[in-house]
Amino acid sequence: MSQRFPATPHRMGLYPIVDSLEWISRLLDVGVRTLQLRIKDRPAAEVEPTIQQAIVLGNACQARLFINDYWQLAIKHQAYGVHLGQEDLEVADLEAIRRAGLRLGISTHDDDEINRALAVYPSYIALGHIFPTQTKLMPSSPQGLEQLKRHLARLENIPTVAIGGISIERAPAVLACGVGSIAVVSAITQAADWRDATQQLLALAGTGDEDHA
Numbered sequence: 001m002s003q004r005f006p007a008t009p010h011r012m013g014l015y016p017i018v019d020s021l022e023w024i025s026r027l028l029d030v031g032v033r034t035l036q037l038r039i040k041d042r043p044a045a046e047v048e049p050t051i052q053q054a055i056v057l058g059n060a061c062q063a064r065l066f067i068n069d070y071w072q073l074a075i076k077h078q079a080y081g082v083h084l085g086q087e088d089l090e091v092a093d094l095e096a097i098r099r100a101g102l103r104l105g106i107s108t109h110d111d112d113e114i115n116r117a118l119a120v121y122p123s124y125i126a127l128g129h130i131f132p133t134q135t136k137l138m139p140s141s142p143q144g145l146e147q148l149k150r151h152l153a154r155l156e157n158i159p160t161v162a163i164g165g166i167s168i169e170r171a172p173a174v175l176a177c178g179v180g181s182i183a184v185v186s187a188i189t190q191a192a193d194w195r196d197a198t199q200q201l202l203a204l205a206g207t208g209d210e211d212h213a
């Protein structure tokens with residue numbers, strides 16, 4: 001019988017996803033408080049120092065730093081949380097993550113995946129991809145805003161995150177659907193002026209600390 005993973009705020013606001021310690025540090029400096037370190041397909045020994053230092057920085061700022069994929073290292077270095085996809089769920093030791101007190105976010109792309117995710121009582125559910133994205137090769141089609149709204153209607157009691165192709169221009173319409181957080185990669189990392197882009201996105205989505213205000 002599954003137990004719930006620890007809670008996150010219902011609305012986590014702007015949620016940038018980045019692949020280096022430099023980005024984590026920059027984003028914390030400008031006030032981002034929900035973020036993810038996503039390094040793909042490197043040996044654990046190679047990424048451990050980066051993951052460890054990112055967790056130290058995140059914890060020092062009382063930020064919600066999620067570690068993508070490397071759940072053992074997230075446990076070892078006491079991250080705020082872990083983000084896993086559906087395939088990751090097959091192999092990860094969810095009970096170990098829960099026992100260690102880490103939050104868990106899970107990717108979903110359709111109703112069946114949402115059902116599978118809800119069954120493990122995660123901290124949040126990510127819904128994607130909403131729009132076409134250049135950042136990750138996606139086997140499914142973009143969901144669009146109508147599908148997002150339909151999914152959000154059944155997820156009122158759990159924090160939600162929308163991801164995929166969310167730009168500054170598209171963010172208001174995504175947030176108007178009622179999602180609690182917008183996860184972005186290229187809107188920040190490929191922006192001509194990342195500081196300006198981050199400030200604009202923070203103004204639209206918030207930091208996620210508003211629940212405590």
Ligand SMILES: Cc1ncc(COP(=O)(O)OP(=O)(O)O)c(N)n1
Pocket residue numbers: 017036038040068069083084085086088105106107126127128136161163183
């Ligand atoms: C917030 C958020 N949503 C979805 C993903 C994608 O996770 P996953 O499906 O495991 O794919 P990878 O990121 O591991 O390539 C995410 N990372 N964060």
Ligand SMILES: Cc1ncsc1CCOP(=O)(O)O
Pocket residue numbers: 128129132133134135136163164165166183184185186187
């Ligand atoms: C990691 C991930 N998972 C689903 S879409 C995506 C990439 C989102 O990147 P962008 O914000 O640049 O479209």
Ligand SMILES: [Mg+2]
Pocket residue numbers: 068069083084085088
């Ligand atoms: Mg993954």
